[in-house]
Amino acid sequence: MSSLKFGTSGLRGLVTDLVGWPSYAYASAFFRSVSADDGRRDVVIGRDLRDSSPGIAATVASAAAASGFTAIDCGALPTPALALEAMRRGAYAVMVTGSHIPEDRNGLKFYRPDGEITKDDEIAILAALGDVTAGGQMPTSVPATPEPDAVERYHRRYSDIFAPDILKGVRVAVYQQSSVARDLLTELLTSFGANIEPIGRSNKFVPIDTEAHRPEDIAFIAEVMAAGDYDALVTADGDADRPLVADGAGRIVRGDVLGLITARYLGVEAVVVPVTAGSALERSGGFNQVVRTKVGSPFVIAGMEQAKAAGAGAVAGFEANGGFLLGSDVTIGGKILPALPTRDAMLPILATLAAARAAGTSLTDLVTSLDAGEMASDRLPNTPSERSGTFLERLGDEHFRAEFVRPIGSPHTVDQQDGIRIGLDGGRTIHFRASGNAPELRCYAEAKTAQDAQDLVRWGLTAAAASITKQAG
Structure with a gap:
């Protein structure tokens, strides 16, 4: 099964799952998903400094050319610099980067001329993708037009102001x-x-x-x-x-x-x-x-x-x-x-x-x-999304929630926008959510001292693990 998945910002996965045909297929799906736009046919392409990024960027350029787009190579540069260049040109953009994750992983970030794609755009890309595991024939690579000045324009964005x-x-x-x-x-x-x-x-x-x-x-x-x-x-x-x-x-x-x-x-x-x-x-x-x-x-x-x-x-x-x-x-x-x-x-x-x-x-x-208090976070690895989902669904129940957090206090407020964020006495919070990038349950805590925040996270992950194991058994 492929590790490639849209997370909190862009597509990510193992390099071995992304290089070659998969990166070509995802880039092509992006270009197909925006082909009905107002005739803009330029795409700027950038990359980070991972060993795998230049090759993937070249594949994206080939997909652009095959889709009728003019590929412009901005080289290695920050993602916001590439976004700025796309906005300046009124162009699309693809950034080859895995952001902060290890080098054995990489990813693609997609931009419209006015900024990052939305979650609806992600759905449109997946709809245009088809079966990426089927493979296919990639055309001969086409060199992209170099653009060496995008980084300097990003520099001037701040130095001029x-x-x-x-x-x-x-x-x-x-x-x-x-x-x-x-x-x-x-x-x-x-x-x-x-x-x-x-x-x-x-x-x-x-x-x-x-x-x-x-x-x-x-x-x-x-x-x-x-x-x-x-x-x-x-x-x-x-x-x-x-x-x-x-x-x-x-x-x-x-x-x-x-x-x-x-x-x-x-x-x-x-x-x-x-x-x-x-x-x-x-x-x-x-x-x-x-x-x-x-x-x-x-x-x-x-x-x-x-x-x-x-x-x-x-x-x-x-x-x-x-x-x-x-x-x-x-x-x-x-x-x-x-x-x-x-x-x-x-x-x-x-x-x-x-x-x-x-x-x-x-x-x-x-x-x-600023008196901003202290926060801590950690994760429960190897927790499949279905197990995290069941736990969070139970935590959404008022009676289960009150019993679950009884050892650390009483719930005063709850926010269920993304997981379950529970407000406790003393200005403390504990928040559980499933990771968007990996099979993990994440726990965040807020308290007046760093030790208290760390203790809340430690308790939260231990209690969550026990609850998940019990429900699985």
Whole structure:
């Protein structure tokens, strides 16, 4: 059985299941699904730095040519840079990337001229796909037209808007690893006056997850920051649509906190976030409106569109992984930063560092002032979706839910948009949801202290495992 599956953002699966005919078939299905649009026939193609990505990108270009599209090769660049280029040209886009997952996996992200595809678009692609396992004959590859300037245009998106001294004197370690934005990030921060030290460049792909941090990444960041030489450490995941920022003490700043700081810095009035984001947004965010959605950028984008249609002012969205989506134009120093409704790592990194400098405080103190509480998360692996689904269905029952959480408190609120998010006494929450990418049950918790949040997750996974085993038996 193929591992290929649409998740929270794009198609992903094992490289062995994607290379060759499958990537050709999925790309062709995308082109067929949009062939009835208004005559636009250009597609820009980008990729991350995985070993498998250039070959898959070439296959996508062949599928484009066979479908009557003009393929434009933007090379290795951040996903938001490719999306920006597609919007500029009024073109479609395909990004070859597995984002933060290991190198033995890869994926495809699809874009329309106005941004990411929706869940309805995913359904249309699958309808046009047919039986991908049947195989087929691919035509001779056709070289795509090179476009070397897309990265520079993405650089200018920020360098033309923000003042050149917003990071003057800020000491930053740029953990380059294998992120496709490793050079761009170094150049951009330097252009704003930061004192940059590039570290940790790798020729081997490093699967940086900006939400579920690997122990080795936590240890590496703590070691780098222990000497006190830097005010912050920054990096991004493989395709640079998710940021990771650590303060001067080596503590990683939560992605939703980065989003909160960025939205405030930009003067955003309405924010749209998935249910996994912390409750500090409602408690102390200072926004006119907070909208919560299911997990996944397509849902956040749909929420931003709904907020704008309802008359909201400046709108932005962000996720617990730190990816920031600018849903409307904002004015900065008399200049307009145009909307870019796709996950972006560069904007939250810039805005967070600039916000701390503008406040004349450390990043540590800025985060502390938000009183955002603590969050923790973990997963129960090897849990098929049918078992997770049965457990979540039972947890949706009021009486079962009350009995299930009795050892840790009483349920005060419940949100069933994406899994079951339960509000407990003392400002605590515990949230269970099935993964969209893997056979896993995920558990998220929020509490006043990190230890309490970790204890909630540990209890939650143990209790869930016992309940699932009991129901299976």
